[in-house]
Amino acid sequence: MRLNRRSFLQITALTGGGLALGFFDLPFASAQFDPQAALSPTAFIHIATDGTITLMAKAPEIGQGVKTMLPMMIAEELDVDWNKVRVEQADLDDKYGGQSAGGSTSTQSNYLPLRRVGAACRQMLISAAATRWGVPAAECTTTPGRVLHAASERSFSYGELAGDACALTPPSMDSIKLKDPKDFRIIGKPHANVDNHSIVTGKPLFGIDVKVPGMLHAVFAKSPVYGGKVKSANIDEIKKLPGVRHVLVVTDTPANSAGTPDSQIEPGIVIVATGVEPGVVIVADLWWQAQSARSKLKVDWDFGPGATQSSEKFAARAAEQLKAPPTDILRAYGDVDGALKTAAKVVEADYSYPFLAHGTLEPMNTTASYKDGKMEMWTASQSPAAGKSQIARALNIPPANITVHLTRVGGGFGRRLNTDYMLEAAWIAKSVGAPVKLLWSREDDITHDDYRPAGYHSLKGGLDAQGKLIAWRQHLAAFGEGGRVAGAVDATEFPSGRVPNFASYTSAQPLLLRTGALRAPGHNGYAFVLKGFIDELATAAGRDPIEFNLELLNATPIPMAPAANGRRGGNDTLNADRMKGVIKLVAEKSGWANRKKVPGRGMGFACHYCHAGYFAEVAEVSVDAKNQITVHKIWAAGDVGNQIVNPSGAEAQVQGAILEAMSQMQQEITLTGGQVQQTNYDSHPLIRFDQQPEIELFWSMSEFGPTGLGEPSLPPALPAIANAVFDATGKRIRTLPLERSGFSFA
Amino acid sequence: MTDLYFICLYVILSKQGTAMSLKLKVNNAVSTVDVPPDTPLLWVLRDVLDLKGSKYGCGIGMCGACTVLLDGQAVRSCQTNVESAVGKSVTTIEGLSPDGLHPVQVAWEQVDVPQCGYCQAGQIMTAVAFLAKTPHPTDAQIDDAMAANLCRCGTYPRIRQAIRQAVKAGAAVHTS
Numbered sequence: 074m075r076l077n078r079r080s081f082l083q084i085t086a087l088t089g090g091g092l093a094l095g096f097f098d099l100p101f102a103s104a105q106f107d108p109q110a111a112l113s114p115t116a117f118i119h120i121a122t123d124g125t126i127t128l129m130a131k132a133p134e135i136g137q138g139v140k141t142m143l144p145m146m147i148a149e150e151l152d153v154d155w156n157k158v159r160v161e162q163a164d165l166d167d168k169y170g171g172q173s174a175g176g177s178t179s180t181q182s183n184y185l186p187l188r189r190v191g192a193a194c195r196q197m198l199i200s201a202a203a204t205r206w207g208v209p210a211a212e213c214t215t216t217p218g219r220v221l222h223a224a225s226e227r228s229f230s231y232g233e234l235a236g237d238a239c240a241l242t243p244p245s246m247d248s249i250k251l252k253d254p255k256d257f258r259i260i261g262k263p264h265a266n267v268d269n270h271s272i273v274t275g276k277p278l279f280g281i282d283v284k285v286p287g288m289l290h291a292v293f294a295k296s297p298v299y300g301g302k303v304k305s306a307n308i309d310e311i312k313k314l315p316g317v318r319h320v321l322v323v324t325d326t327p328a329n330s331a332g333t334p335d336s337q338i339e340p341g342i343v344i345v346a347t348g349v350e351p352g353v354v355i356v357a358d359l360w361w362q363a364q365s366a367r368s369k370l371k372v373d374w375d376f377g378p379g380a381t382q383s384s385e386k387f388a389a390r391a392a393e394q395l396k397a398p399p400t401d402i403l404r405a406y407g408d409v410d411g412a413l414k415t416a417a418k419v420v421e422a423d424y425s426y427p428f429l430a431h432g433t434l435e436p437m438n439t440t441a442s443y444k445d446g447k448m449e450m451w452t453a454s455q456s457p458a459a460g461k462s463q464i465a466r467a468l469n470i471p472p473a474n475i476t477v478h479l480t481r482v483g484g485g486f487g488r489r490l491n492t493d494y495m496l497e498a499a500w501i502a503k504s505v506g507a508p509v510k511l512l513w514s515r516e517d518d519i520t521h522d523d524y525r526p527a528g529y530h531s532l533k534g535g536l537d538a539q540g541k542l543i544a545w546r547q548h549l550a551a552f553g554e555g556g557r558v559a560g561a562v563d564a565t566e567f568p569s570g571r572v573p574n575f576a577s578y579t580s581a582q583p584l585l586l587r588t589g590a591l592r593a594p595g596h597n598g599y600a601f602v603l604k605g606f607i608d609e610l611a612t613a614a615g616r617d618p619i620e621f622n623l624e625l626l627n628a629t630p631i632p633m634a635p636a637a638n639g640r641r642g643g644n645d646t647l648n649a650d651r652m653k654g655v656i657k658l659v660a661e662k663s664g665w666a667n668r669k670k671v672p673g674r675g676m677g678f679a680c681h682y683c684h685a686g687y688f689a690e691v692a693e694v695s696v697d698a699k700n701q702i703t704v705h706k707i708w709a710a711g712d713v714g715n716q717i718v719n720p721s722g723a724e725a726q727v728q729g730a731i732l733e734a735m736s737q738m739q740q741e742i743t744l745t746g747g748q749v750q751q752t753n754y755d756s757h758p759l760i761r762f763d764q765q766p767e768i769e770l771f772w773s774m775s776e777f778g779p780t781g782l783g784e785p786s787l788p789p790a791l792p793a794i795a796n797a798v799f800d801a802t803g804k805r806i807r808t809l810p811l812e813r814s815g816f817s818f819a
Numbered sequence: 820m821t822d823l824y825f826i827c828l829y830v831i832l833s834k835q836g837t838a839m840s841l842k843l844k845v846n847n848a849v850s851t852v853d854v855p856p857d858t859p860l861l862w863v864l865r866d867v868l869d870l871k872g873s874k875y876g877c878g879i880g881m882c883g884a885c886t887v888l889l890d891g892q893a894v895r896s897c898q899t900n901v902e903s904a905v906g907k908s909v910t911t912i913e914g915l916s917p918d919g920l921h922p923v924q925v926a927w928e929q930v931d932v933p934q935c936g937y938c939q940a941g942q943i944m945t946a947v948a949f950l951a952k953t954p955h956p957t958d959a960q961i962d963d964a965m966a967a968n969l970c971r972c973g974t975y976p977r978i979r980q981a982i983r984q985a986v987k988a989g990a991a992v993h994t995s
């Protein structure tokens with residue numbers, strides 16, 4: 074039937090005419106939480122008079138281990154017994170400072186502030202004890218959970234002092250003395266995930282597990298083509314189905330009609346028209362009822378301009394662009410074309426990688442309840458503050474009236490930096506006047522993601538008679554408009570500045586699809602390209618790939634003019650010594666120099682720097698007659714500073730990153746008629762248990778402060794494996810997924 | 820009269836999706852649920868019986884996050900009609916052991932397997948059913964048994980380590 078006007082909930086009414094949905098305050102953004110800002114100990118530490126110590130975990134736990142690692146920093150300086158500490162997930166609140174999970178920034182931005190929080194509280198407990206005893210505070214020390222006065226052999230438990238201590242004013246954070254790392258008892262020792270017991274016994278921890286009284290369940294069927302609108306739907310029929318309470322229709326999003334990106338989550342990564350997208354919401358007593366009703370839903374969509382898009386057309390346009398002069402010069406110095414003409418040897422290659430979905434195992438969900446002008450939410454988000462401000466603007470609710478509880482998150486990988494599903498849940502709850510849990514189906518998730526942008530690269534390298542790299546020309550055909558490019562390469566990306574003649578170009582074609590950050594954004598794509606091409610050059614030069622990389626690292630970098638046009642980069646922050654350190658370590662551990670040539674078997678090397686971390690990896694593979702690749706082993710060496718806060722979590726992150734790199738090598742998202750063709754893990758496959766290589770990890774400790782590692786450990790794994798396949802077979806993998814290069818994982 | 824006729828007709832036509840009273844034995848407790856018989860067991864466990872341990876990951880039998888035991892056999896609860904569980908014994912992660920001390924659970928905690936943790940209930944239930952049948956598995960048998968349970972975070976190396984540890988601790992004697 075044709076919908077009458079009454080049946081529609083117009084998004085225009087919803088947003089009160091405001092179009093500015095979805096500006097993100099992300100951890101990468103300049104407005105990020107200042108790591109030097111002082112935090113109050115009272116926000117993070119609760120000591121009960123019975124001695125129970127509760128530490129608040131501020132950041133969203135997405136599997137990266139921060140719910141364990143950040144409280145460890147507090148506990149270390151507070152001087153408590155880790156086994157006696159309870160850790161609690163904090164709600165979203167300004168008093169905790171920045172509460173987001175992205176960019177591998179948690180370690181770096183919290184290492185000093187949270188240690189100071191612990192140390193300040195310890196100092197307050199000491200002052201309270203000293204006052205009671207009438208002795209100078211300087212005479213008091215602590216053992217885990219107790220303040221001691223050695224001279225008089227007296228002691229108090231922290232619990233006994235809690236009342237007095239909390240009446241004191243916290244000391245100035247700048248004056249707090251922190252422990253000498255050699256005295257650490259907690260930091261640097263492996264600690265198991267604090268939620269392990271709840272996880273292995275099936276406790277409700279995740280967003281999907283939330284239950285509030287009177288809660289209804291929602292599904293949201295959105296247009297199969299991004300930017301499509303609803304013309305009509307059989308909502309009267311759907312309303313009669315078992316359990317169905319409400320059917321809401323979003324016909325159009327004003328931002329869509331403008332067709333322009335309305336937010337940028339980090340330079341180079343564009344999100345188009347974030348808001349409540351057009352579609353049909355079905356609200357029922359049970360989720361399965363809503364989902365079953367959806368199978369009877371018939372929507373007549375107006376797919377709009379997005380329907381003309383296809384992966385074939387994207388590739389064809391990119392190929393044209395790569396042959397034509399570039400539209401944008403990212404960086405150029407020397408005389409690259411001249412040097413290529415005079416080079417003793419020129420190597421040319423085209424590389425490409427596809428769009429990818431995140432596919433977090435827990436699908437997008439949020440529970441929301443709206444009552445008396447107040448919104449209460451329970452969400453699995455990496456960026457809850459961004460979601461809150463988005464909701465405040467879109468639904469016209471003062472931020473003070475929005476409460477956000479953070480649940481454990483069943484995987485982030487960058488997907489949950491976008492808070493589209495939070496806004497949807499809030500809007501649905503407000504519309505129906507009852508608490509609602511919105512849960513996307515797996516198919517919704519794969520077909521409505523913020524995709525890792527595809528990229529097409531054309532490269533040329535020139536070698537002199539000695540096999541030295543003298544010219545480098547790269548051209549990326551990407552997606553974007555008006556200077557905003559999704560997945561752009563940094564102007565200073567290696568080997569930029571280390572080759573005498575260099576040019577890095579970009580061209581872009583428009584895209585009507587949301588793109589976003591996937592673990593090690595940008596780098597997960599172009600590390601495969603650039604580090605694969607460097608391996609090609611080393612081979613052409615008849616040189617060892619590691620030695621060839623080291624020579625580039627030894628070159629004095631040519632400085633770049635400060636960043637222009639708001640572009641990222643400007644300063645080459647790569648520290649060559651740190652990179653050389655991890656290369657040396659991985660070469661030694663993998664026995665690189667003495668590797669033997671066995672037919673069908675090969676070893677490959679790659680190194681990469683991103684998110685302040687340095688990783689070098691060696692892969693050992695074999696390839697059978699059907700071009701099936703078995704990855705036997707990966708050696709990884711990393712430098713993320715002078716302290717691994719939680720070695721157990723750190724090792725798990727690196728294992729996960731390497732296995733994710735393998736998944737990324739075999740996945741793709743393609744469009745036909747504007748519609749995403751993959752819908753579930755059958756068509757967007759994860760690496761399986763029986764495909765895992767042995768992974769051995771080594772740390773190279775440097776004198777720099779500790780930084781994150783969930784992201785930087787990922788990018789080198791892709792080129793290391795591809796380079797190993799070349800070593801084994803003589804065939805280069807230049808196109809991902811593997812299948813498009815004629816390979817697959819065994 | 821006509822109204823009544825239409826009401827009856829409607830009831831008959833909408834029989835599909837009509838709730839029935841079904842008796843289920845889950846974690847040794849018997850309860851009666853009123854749901855359409857073709858509802859996947861997963862959604863009855865999660866949303867009717869409020870046992871949130873079994874997870875929804877794919878809904879098509881691909882990921883194993885919803886794995887439960889049906890008379891000791893590991894099954895995908897998203898692919899199991901609730902009706903087919905009637906008369907059988909369902910064990911979910913919540914009912915694996917009274918105290919969370921099944922050797923597989925203990926090994927999982929000691930080895931620090933979970934990253935996000937979302938897939939782990941399914942991994943554990945699969946491992947439990949497997950070790951009950953194969954108390955001393957080879958690595959190839961472990962590969963085979965665990966190959967169909969996906970983990971997006973990449974906890975496979977630790978799952979292997981935890982299974983080996985559970986074998987040593989005698990997981991085989993606990994079949995729940």
Ligand code: FES
Binds near residue numbers: 874875882
């Ligand atoms: S949810 Fe059942 S197998 Fe994935």
Ligand code: FES
Binds near residue numbers: 483936937939971
């Ligand atoms: S631990 Fe996250 S999906 Fe397995």
